[in-house]
Amino acid sequence: MSVYEFSAKTMDREEKSLADYKGQVLLIVNTASECGFTPQFDGLQKLYDTYKDEGLVILGFPCNQFNSQDPGDDADILDFCQSNYGVTFPMFSKIDVKGEHAHPLFVYLTQQAKGMMTRQIKWNFTKFLINRNGDVISRYAPQTKPETLQQDIEEALQS
Template identity: 45%
Template sequence: MSGDNETFYALSAVSAKGEPINFTDFRGKVVLIVNVASKCGFTPQYKGLEELHEKFADRGLVVLGFPCNQFGAQEPGQEEEIVEFCSRTFNVKFPITKKIEVNGDNAHPVYKYLKSQKSWLGFSGIKWNFEKFLINKKGVVTARYTSVSTPEGMVADIEALLKE
């Protein structure tokens, strides 16, 4: 895929409630995209992701969670169960999408694009739950973070992009 930032804005997803999420709505915003799972050792990162959402949404940060069951079958629930778990356990208010695949032939177009723009140590495939991609206000993928990178550790990068 082209590195053209317009490609990012041509993408879309579907919320867990079945509503369209059009990336054209993200022009001029910083976007953080994360593949999430409810039964993973990294699941507590939902708390930090929600804190980022609460702290920076008014300044233009969009956090999007994409549930995926490709790693250790750690997201077995249906969309309604996933949203309920996130809300009840971590008070998540940022958008959660329908469950997707991030690797392989059936990878969601959003993840095909993200992986084409930012590899990790030469490896493009997603390695585990809670990998993160940061996209600037112009639709350019500026950073990719591994599962062990905490949301709190991304604050400086997010603040820098929000100031651009």
């Protein structure tokens, strides 16, 4: 099994298969627009700009499960990300990343890579690095700044 077996709705409400990203390195992130970590959008966009031509794709999945820090609808979220941080990487429709209604992709991701104390996602901006074969190779805590992922991303791109 790999991430390529999952799909999710885009901000345009179209179902998008992650198989469309086969052969690329993915950084999958649960995001929020009103979180202390929201400025990480800037670092994520810089990573995307730096490595997209080498095969990196960042996939943002807004989530409102942590202190209601992403209360807007998809259009509001996308506008916020683009207006404030110049986000051009793919953003998906708002989802749950934990609990009974967790999106199957995030159920899979947390089964593949547990966090410090638990498999469950504990906060916004948890990040998962996926290799070109669709396998989870690393999980990063919310406080891990995107710019510190450069070496891991470069290694994944060269594999």
